[in-house]
Amino acid sequence: MASTLKTILFFSIFFLSRVSSKLHPLDSLTPSEFLRVRAIVNQFYPTFNHKLSFQYVGLEEPDKHVVKSWLSEPSSQPPPRQAFVILRLNRQTRELIVDLSRRSVVSDKLYRGFGYPILVDEDEEAAVDLVLKHGPFLSSIRRRGLNISEVSCFSETIGWYGQVKTNRQLQISEYVDRAVIPLPKAEGTDYRASTITPPSGPRFNAAPPKPPGQTGFKLNRNVISWGNWKFHLAFDARVGPVISLASIYDAEKKSYRQVMYRSYISDLFVPYQDPTEGWYRTTIFDSGEYGLANFAVPLEPLNDCPSGAVFVDVKPVQVQDAMCIFERHTGDVMWRHSDVERKIRETRPDISIVVRMVSTVANYDYILDWEFKPTGSIKFLIGLTGVLQVKAVPNTNTDQIKEEVYGTLVAGNTIGISHDHFLTYHLDLDVDGDANSFMKTRLITKRIKDKNIPRKSYWNVEHEIAKTESDAKILIGSNPPELLVINPNKETKLGNNVGYRLVPGSAARPLLTIDNFPQIRAAFTNNNVWVTPYNKLEKWASGRFVDRSRGDDTLAVWTEKNRRIENKDIVMWYTVGFHHVTCQEDFPVMPTLSVGFVLKPTNFFEYSPVLKTVPPQHLSWPK
Amino acid sequence: MASTLKTILFFSIFFLSRVSSKLHPLDSLTPSEFLRVRAIVNQFYPTFNHKLSFQYVGLEEPDKHVVKSWLSEPSSQPPPRQAFVILRLNRQTRELIVDLSRRSVVSDKLYRGFGYPILVDEDEEAAVDLVLKHGPFLSSIRRRGLNISEVSCFSETIGWYGQVKTNRQLQISEYVDRAVIPLPKAEGTDYRASTITPPSGPRFNAAPPKPPGQTGFKLNRNVISWGNWKFHLAFDARVGPVISLASIYDAEKKSYRQVMYRSYISDLFVPYQDPTEGWYRTTIFDSGEYGLANFAVPLEPLNDCPSGAVFVDVKPVQVQDAMCIFERHTGDVMWRHSDVERKIRETRPDISIVVRMVSTVANYDYILDWEFKPTGSIKFLIGLTGVLQVKAVPNTNTDQIKEEVYGTLVAGNTIGISHDHFLTYHLDLDVDGDANSFMKTRLITKRIKDKNIPRKSYWNVEHEIAKTESDAKILIGSNPPELLVINPNKETKLGNNVGYRLVPGSAARPLLTIDNFPQIRAAFTNNNVWVTPYNKLEKWASGRFVDRSRGDDTLAVWTEKNRRIENKDIVMWYTVGFHHVTCQEDFPVMPTLSVGFVLKPTNFFEYSPVLKTVPPQHLSWPK
CATH class of the missing domain: 3.10.450.40 (Nuclear Transport Factor 2; Chain: A,)
Structure with missing residues (x-):
């Protein structure tokens, strides 16, 4: 206990x-x-x-x-x-x-029902313990001339492949010693600075330090206030950071206005694409099967988060500095204009506040950022780094590979298996109040009919309000519509409905067939966007019990009810996905690959909310 | 003279x-x-x-x-x-x-041939001068109760709409006083900090300063050396900054390796979508008709470019500080990994070097960045800010608008007209040498045939080398292939062909019909990607003489020759586009909207080129 x-x-x-x-x-x-x-x-x-x-x-x-x-x-x-x-x-x-x-x-x-709860450390430890005490396994290790102390074991979820009856178990129900494959060389794989061998380098300047004590934000009862933003920060075992009650100060209205009631990563689905025994099951639901926060790691000041960051422990014990909050100065420009004729030049440098957590899911490190900008935009950024999941092969050169392999030879005897990452965000927007609608703005090419105009075509917008959940299922392809959550009951002074627009990121879609068992369980990734009526019980797109689940409690199933979503309290679910064909540069530690998306105010404010931003007072390096 | x-x-x-x-x-x-x-x-x-x-x-x-x-x-x-x-x-x-x-x-x-050269200041001045001395125009102004000193005029290119005979002229060949429309209020449109009226607004911390003299890079004969990168910087009237001879130091090979021979923005096409008289012609080629560098503006230290930036004049006269070069510290992570079991944590903060120019094309400010990362990636970023092109209308509320308008009411009596921006980059990659090929890597869903495997499908990659220009015309849609320039004559030790991959940005495609005259002239935007054999004369995708051009000398026409491009010195042309449906937040000065794309080494290095990056020595704020 x-x-x-x-x-x-x-x-x-x-x-x-x-x-x-x-x-x-x-x-x-x-x-x-x-x-x-x-x-x-x-x-x-x-x-x-x-x-x-x-x-x-x-x-x-x-x-x-x-x-x-x-x-x-x-x-x-x-x-x-x-x-x-x-x-x-x-x-x-x-x-x-x-x-x-x-x-x-x-x-x-x-x-x-089918499916089992999140696996915790004890489940994993018990499973690995079984293996390390299993006679046939120990003799396999001896046969390879290895010492058991050099061997690291981990378990993986077993999934569901159409079985009528399933048990709660990990991938260790039987023991087979299938093949002896040369061990990839360890040489060159150590990534610790303390062990760097020549040729070392390059060496770079550090970012400049902030003046002591300058964090830029205030924290009160887990509510962060910064610039025109205010939001609540919490932490959950399954989904990691939870941002709630994000609202932005409108200087014209002299009040904070609601934007987002609650947002978090609802699940993270990572199917590997090696269909052979020992690998085909590797289709992981990081949140639903393990809990994303289970993998939170302590962040390193100045390297993981820049100067001025405030670190937050996951109390009372294990993970110190599991999240950080910091002001971000990117060197970009918030807005500018030069009027050469009138000799005017006005420029405001960009700044934002970031909440960051890193979840190291065994091999991969996910850098999860929530970034709030003074312009009213919220940016969700995922940085993917860490170590590839690799497979040992007998080959040291692609010339030797005659049969189909399922990834790239990234080092001698080492294939980096092809895979995908799909992150499904729960975005409960409440734009200026609960009752919202989901609007698709299509850009339509039109022919010019006026005979006096020699130009032949132009485009204009057509708006469509989604009535039910079916109208709001969007797979982003070429020329996607612009997607907005609007408040049909609130208008600007000019008569535009106030809204927030989803600016999508990478729109990779699932490539598994929809009859595939892992894809049935991950059917919530079949569309990039879904909209549901708010329901407190519909928290997790993959369902409550995901280990060995059969896809009967996912977002895809809930929306089959085709509930009404117009002028209601609605939740948007957005899946950002990417396909990863590995390359040698990803080895042994992968340079960060970033994907993200933005929620952007659209006719929410009467005019640019950063127009009257006061130019910052620049500091000099102290003498 | x-x-x-x-x-x-x-x-x-x-x-x-x-x-x-x-x-x-x-x-x-x-x-x-x-x-x-x-x-x-x-x-x-x-x-x-x-x-x-x-x-x-x-x-x-x-x-x-x-x-x-x-x-x-x-x-x-x-x-x-x-x-x-x-x-x-x-x-x-x-x-x-x-x-x-x-x-x-x-x-x-x-x-x-058809078409005329870039218009220069004198052409514009002469045209505007004509108007300001034109009697009927002066009486129109008087009739509106205005003083001529309050009026600002500018000319626009006239385009081509199927006329058999065209002259070199601007949009002022005849004078028509079409309509008297209420003047939008000036109140609230002044964006100068010196004139801010309450409620003023948020104030933010400045970015921390770099230690004096710390630029991080070396400059020698216009060659910039920084970290593992080396490249040449030049400047051209028509296209602005030109980056040449970018090469990266490979510590394993103990030498610099070629990546990119020459890169610049070949043209920038901005079609507005109002088909009415007075507006339908507004389909501008900023580079080909005016010269992008004609609009370079002086950059403001600390606000346009961060601390530590080195500013570069366009000598000998007008534009001081027209470009800047600076180290960028974003607060992101270059790479990291935590191995909880082995109690290892290694993190390297991100850093890059940026070359920036701002081109203020009358109303819009384009922030044009070339960013080089130690990972070998090159990021091309376009920040769009400044002032919308607007049209005066009688309406002050959307309720009053009964007929079709061609944009959004962004302020009283002010429509922000819908439009597109298409930036076509000339990317002459020379990956480890001149002779390169263009490779399309498709991700193909496959059925599993092995009866013992209960999973039904997976994806794997198929590579195709483009033989001729036709094979290399790519319109990016859903599930696009991964696109690479490889060197078919160079392999890594593992046998992979060395290459660089194009990671596309926003893939907006033209929405004008292809028979539309502006689109015929801008046919080089019909695909996102084109590949041509190197030809010194094919510099500008829109042709040499773009003012009033008829589209007979564009990239689209050149590639009709369908020349061979396999294992040759090739040039990639990439168009990043975005559709702009305006909103009230864009007024009076638009918060920066950024789009960009990346060139990323792919099996170019034997392993991660930043593995051995030395952790930076962090500085403290001096006492």
Whole structure:
């Protein structure tokens, strides 16, 4: 139990623990609340007669209207603090809601569907332990002239391939010693600066330091205020950082205006493309099967996050400095104009605030950024670095490869297997209020009919409001429409509906056939965009129980109901994907590959919200 | 003549003038060389009996093999300095090649085709002057209760709409006073910090300063050396910055390896989408009709370019600080990996070097960046800011608009007209040598045939080498192939062909019908990618004479020859485009909208070229 608790606390929240009454309703559970959850559940299911493990413990989010009502009067009593708990109890899965103030389990359901909860460290450790004690495995290692202390094992989820009956198990249900393949050379793969061998280099200047104490933002009850932005930051075991209640100050209206109620990475699907035994199952759901935050790592000041960054621990134990918050100065220009005739030149340098977490999912490091700009844009950036998943092969040159391989020879005896990354963001926009619509703006080529005009064509826009979920399924291809979430009840003074536009990033789409089992489970990536009516239970695009799932509880299934989404509280789901054909430069550690997308205010403000930005006071290097 | 000369010198090059023998063969013409060109041409065509104006003067680029041969032995005699001159002489267009060492005109051709050369300041001034002295225009202004001193006029190119006979003229061949429309309010449109009225707005921290004198790069004969990169910087009247001879140091091979022989923005096509009289002609070729560098503006230290930037004048006169070169620290991560089990964490912060020019084309400001990264990637970034081209309308609210308009009401009585921007880059890659091929890597979905594997599909890559120009015309849509320039004669030790991959940016395609006259002239934007065999004369995708051109000398026409491009010295042309549906936030000055693309080494290096990057020595804020 001690060890299980350790894992749960690892998911806990940051900042010092405090009395509940001072908590924001969307704050993650505090260390003391985690302890209380454990105590309440242990009293409910005493361990002396139950085999019990905690697979997930997180905030049971209050209903949105309750949070908003509290926000309108923050001195009022906040909603009761509750936890959502997923247990394995006597080989069954249970979902509990624990009320922390009433100190009781207020709901307890046995889950009877397919699929199993997130795997935690203990599951992995138990599995690997089995292998390391397995006689035939030990003799295989000896036969290769290796010492067991040199061998590292890890397990992978097993997926679902049409079986009628499935168990909760990892990829170690049987042991086969299939082939002896030359071990790739270790030489040249050490990436530590302390072990660099010649030729070393290059060496670069460091970024200049910020003046001491200059962070640029304020932090109050997990609410970050910076420039014209304000948002709440929390942390969840399954999805990592959660940004809530993002609102922007409108100087004309002299008030903060709502933009985004809640946003996080709902799942991260990574199918590898090697169809052979031992590899075909490698189609991982990092969030749903493992929990993205399970892989949070401590960030290194000045290298992972620049000067001036504030680091945030995932308290109370394991991951110090798991997130950072910093002002970003890119050297870009926020806006400028030169009027040569009137001898005017006005330029404002770009600046933004970034919340960053790095999730090192065994080999890959995902750098996950939420960036807020004074212009009202929110940028979601994913940096992909770390180590490729590689396969040992007998070949040291492509000339020797006569059969189909499933990736690139990136080093001697080493294939970097081709794969995809699909990140599905949950984007609960509330543009100037709850009731929003989803608008597709198409650019249509038109013929000119006026005989006096010798030009033949032009384009103009046509707007379409999505009535139901079917209207809002978008696979981004060539000439995609512009996609907006608008508030049909709010107009600018000029009569334009206020809105936010999705500016998509890389629009890679799934290449697996839709009848493929992994793709059935990942059907939420079949479109780049989906829009659903707000439903507190529809948090995770891949469903609640993803390990060995059968795709019966995904975003794709929910939207089959084809619910009405016009002028309603709606949630946009956006999948940014990329195909990765590996190359030698990706080895042994891959230079960061970045993809991202932007939410951009569109007729939300009466005019540019940064027009009146005061030019910054530049500092000189102190003498 | 003095005034014409002024314009030409405006296009001249930067850095101090020097004796020719010290010049790099690709250096722009020096101020003294410009004077010599003028003297030689004036002797050739004495002004006492000729009406002469200089429309373009630039370096007549030596043949590539000549440059490369000089590079292999830089102490040898450099190729002769020559200038390419376009004149209007007695109402005709002439193309001259002037040899500066022989002080003579070595070639003089009368151009008999359609189209006219770049318009220079004098053309514009003469046109506007006509208007400001035109009686009917002056009475129109008086009738509106305005004073002529409050009125600003500018001319626009007239294009071609199927006329059999065309003259060299601007859009002022007749005068019509079509409509009196309420003048949009000036209130709220002043963007100068000195005039900000409340509510003023957010104020932000400045970026931290670099230590004095720390630029990070070296400059020698217009060759910039920084980290593992080396490249030559020049400047041309028509296309702006020209980056040549970019090569990267390979620590394994202990030598610099060629990547890119020459790159610049070949043209910039901006069609507006209002088909009515007075607007339908607004389909501008900024480079071909005006010269992109004609609009270079002085950059503001610390705001246009960050601390540590080195500014470069376009000498000898008008545009000081027209370009800047600076190290960029973005706060991103170059690469990282945490190995939790082995307690290893290695992180290298990102850094790059940027060459920037801003071209303020009347209303719009284009921020043009060439960014070189230690990873071997080259990023081409375009930031679009400045002022929209707007049209006055009687309406102050969208409710009043009953007829079709061609943009968004962005302020009272002000429509921001819909339009596109297409930037066509000339990318003469020489990947590890001249002889290269263009490879399309397609990701193909395949069915799994092995009955023992329950998974149904996967994807794998298929490579195709383009044989001729037709094979290399790519319109980027959904699931585009990966596009590479490879060297078929060079392999890594592992047997992969060395290459560079184009990572496309926004893939907006033209929406005008292909029979439309502006699109016929801009047919080089019909594909995103084209590949041609190197031909020194094929510099400008829109042709040599673009004003009133008929599309008979564009990249689209050249490639109809369908020349062989396999294992040859080839040039890639890439068009990055975006459609701009305006919004209120774009007014009165538009927050920067960025688009870009990347050239990325792909199996060019044996392993990650930044693996052995030494961690930077961080500085503290001095006490």
